[in-house]
Amino acid sequence: MSIFDEIKKKLSHEFIDIVEWLDTTNDTIVHRFERYQNEIKNNAQLIVREGQTAVFINEGQLADVFKPGTYTLNTQNLPILTTLKGWKYGFDSPFKAEVYFVNTRLFTDEKWGTKNPFMLSDDRFGLVEIRAFGTYSFRINDPGKFIVDVVGTDGNFTNYEINEHLKSLIVTRFTDTVGEANLPIELYAANTSELSETCQEVMQPEFNRVGIELEKFYIENVSMPEELKKEIFEYSRLDKLDMGKLAQFKAAKAMELAAKNEGGTAGAGMGMGMGFVLAQQMGGLMGQPGTQPFGGQPAQQPQGPPPMPTQVTYFYAVNGHQLGPVAFDKLKELFASRTINRDSLIWKQGMASWTALKEVEELKSFLGGNTPPPLPTA
Template identity: 80%
Template sequence: MDIFSKIKEKLSNEFIDIVEWLDYTDDTIAHRFERYQNEIKNGAKLIVREGQTAVFVNEGQLADVFGPGTYELTTKNLPILATLKGWKYGFNSPFKAEVYFVNTHLFTDEKWGTKNPITLSDDRFGLVEIRAFGTYAFKIVDPGKFIVDIVGTDNNFTNFEINEHLKSLIATRFTDTVGEANLPIELYAANTSELSETCREVMAPEFESVGIGLEKFYIENVSMPEDLKKEIFEYSRLDKLDMQKLAQFKAAKAMEAAAKNEGGTAGAGMGMGMGFVLAQQMGSMMGGTQLGGQQPVPQAGAAVPPPMPVAVQYYYAVNGTQQGPVSFDQLKALFANRTINKESLVWKQGMANWAPLQEVEELKSFLGGNTPPPLPNG
């Protein structure tokens, strides 16, 4: 073989005749095919595997894009590149062009989160702060736009490089979306699915503007300060409580606390009152027995007082549920605060059946407008 044949063989070996990319990573989005002086042999074979797209760029301009398959690189298969280079009648010599392989598979389990708390206005709790985090999945849907707008001249572009940009975009749009949602603060954690889908719809157009498809978006958690959590829990319990029973319970606890406060005048008075009641109950239980076990002997001619009247106890109905017993004054207070009305059913010992309050003689005074009978003629 003469010297010219050796030179020709050496030069031909420097021209690329197979253009392909074997991806051994799981984070590379775009890879620039490297070859000697960017020259590709006329008629070279282009191999694009499933989950890949090949993008040809000529002097910074987007040329041809190839999906999965095997191609012979000719002017027929490179119409845009041929136009850019002015190939009118075909080409027989090696040509220069940059080739980028783009991964089009789904990139999953990408993390996002709010770096700083988001301040929201709530009708009941005022200004509140929340944080949120979750995951998202994306893939390249327009490889040409992605290469031109994002990758540029980077020879090996990974998802780490794009994630910082995407996370900033997500945090901004998430803040706007939750602010416009105007949900009660306690409902954010209970509506993450609906909120996630709304956020995805809002963010998708901005992703697509650079050739990226936002396929999935998940909010995993919405957190808030501990003191706000406690306040929300207490508020939710109030909605479930019977406020009348709660007021009665708190009043009973207050009376108990006052009775234990022996150092205060109110406590002493309460203690004395409870002592009198206890003494009366003890006397009743002992049947009037004096200390020492001897029965008291009434003095001759001494007036004997009649027995103490027994306080009447009333039962009343609220929403079909029996309540009570309560005293006359307590029943009057219930009527005054509109817990019951003139149509409410009441019952006391001695009544054959339940009757509306307005039909019970001694309770008619609640209704007002009572007038005394006319004076007898003199």
């Protein structure tokens, strides 16, 4: 072997390329391996580390894809590129190709959120506005598709560039999924885990179309206006509490606030008036059948017969003297014994003046054939 052959052999070994990429960032997804005029020498060493994939692009067309490992670049290891180049008998000169290293590790803790509130229709509360935010994680599961459909000729593609697209996709699919779920509005915050899983299933096909796998999707919070929160809270309480008991409780609280009113004489008078009204309402509620006092058993209705009716009594006059009062039966006995007669003056409560017995309606029964004839004259 001549000295020129030895120098040629030595130079060929010294100038064999090593194609590799050491990632010093935390956000790079795709890095293009830069060479002068994109020339790679024959038998160059390709080193693909764990969490990487190397993709060869020839004149804008996807060629070979390499998983983690070390490769010698020749016609045996570049079957598609060899076919595209038309190398039938091998090659010795440098060849042109673009090499893209794709970071296939898991990108975690990526943020998403609704920029503006979106509308939902609820059967009880009507149209409501809600917001949502959370996190997601993804990885590139089809590097070739991802480069062709998303990256293009970008030499340094970061997750910031793809995140804007992914966030828009997430928000769109999230609002569609939530709208079709048709859950009561108060259940969204309580069922974030189930809702997250459903949204992930819906979104996964959209991610796959560009070579991305949605590894995890989390809904951390579903928020709504404070007024709606209070309304939902009150509704849930009303759904659980006894209505009569709640009304009594609110009446008592209002009376307590009225009693504490220190706004002057007018305020005190208004507070007393409200207190009386609320007391009457509260008394009415407590008196209704089936209502319960505060935390107690149903109010017991009084037992026993109604009170006896008040007996009517009469006053009568004999020889210019007022006598009585006596009951109806006693007055009848006095008439039968001729202590009084039909012309005797009688008075009872409710009568305007003394009236002859024969003129009192309920006493006319005394006259029915029971009046003796007048005494014979001597």
